């Protein structure tokens with residue numbers, strides 16, 4: 114069964130927005146995101162407690178963080194600006210997980226001041242944090258399972274990953290933290306990115322639950338929660354299968370009942386840091402086809418570029434493209450859909466089968482690039498003097514509001530001395 118990639122607006126509605134806003138722009142579907150957040154919370158309600166700290170880096174916009182806060186999510190931050198964005202959205206205290214690495218002291222200080230949960234990336238950071246901000250009552254530790262866990266395609270092999278403590282360092286670290294007066298403890302790991310295999314995520318859970326039991330046995334510490342990190346994949350390709358949250362939560366719950374509960378950890382909470390899976394499928398980059406070019410291949414040139422969405426150019430990632438109003442038209446053409454960067458990798462699609470596309474600055478078709486709601490606008494850049502586009506929210510009531518304006522040349526020049 115092929116997944117239908119549906120865009121929530123008709124061509125007429127989209128043209129109207131394009132007339133007001135200009136193209137390109139990102140648009141996010143609030144209703145779909147809220148429903149998705151509710152499905153996640155419902156699936157994980159099998160645990161004594163559950164909290165997803167939305168990975169701010171996936172969509173660093175306080176309008177979205179506010180929506181997710183209303184749905185009960187917290188935030189996962191890795192820098193001072195991300196902490197500030199969370200604060201702007203009314204996300205405070207232990208709703209924030211500060212999972213950073215190579216962290217400057219000013220960021221630890223801010224995280225401590227905000228009473229965020231600090232997740233230490235390295236053994237040496239115990240002392241570093243103690244000196245620069247003092248140790249909080251609750252400390253989380255990031256675990257790198259090394260060869261105990263095979264990595265996945267994007268994140269790579271844990272043995273080669275720069276993150277986290279080794280197994281021995283976690284045990285030793287908890288003992289030291291205990292001696293230094295820390296009262297509450299948590300354990301984190303993140304070993305995947307864009308992983309669609311439920312079994313892989315369940316295995317990560319088993320790894321953490323078993324380790325939690327061992328930590329209890331070796332240190333006497335009952336972890337308050339384990340954090341499984343992010344990395345839950347989304348079906349970018351129509352033939353991909355979405356993660357079934359109920360199946361995932363049930364698989365994790367069985368593992369929890371078999372390992373954590375017998376170890377006396379029956380009230381240990383489950384935290385996650387999902388970003389992509391929360392907003393990814395419900396965000397779209399809308400761009401107009403402005404030029405057509407017929408050489409050795411047929412090219413459609415659009416007014417967005419890799420500077421707006423770098424995943425296809427950077428990872429060769431597939432993003433589905435539909436032509437507004439021509440969703441069911443015969444797909445008879447083979448196009449490379451390209452942006453204007455002076456880099457040949459600036460291609461949203463290579464040899465993609467699409468309907469006939471009309472091109473023109475005013476009259477060209479609007480192309481919808483799907484699954485751009487996470488790690489999309491956020492990864493944008495200014496290379497080649499490209500101004501990044503703005504962001505719109507398609508509100509639950511059907512209205513559209515601008516939640517970030519497009520960049521101007523004045524923004525670009527603002528840092529020149």
Ligand SMILES: *Cc1c(COP(=O)(O)O)cnc(C)c1O
Pocket residue numbers: 168170171189212303306307342343344345386387388389390487
């Ligand atoms: C990037 C990242 C996430 C979010 O990853 P997704 O693939 O968007 O779910 C969560 N936690 C950490 C530590 C990360 O680096």
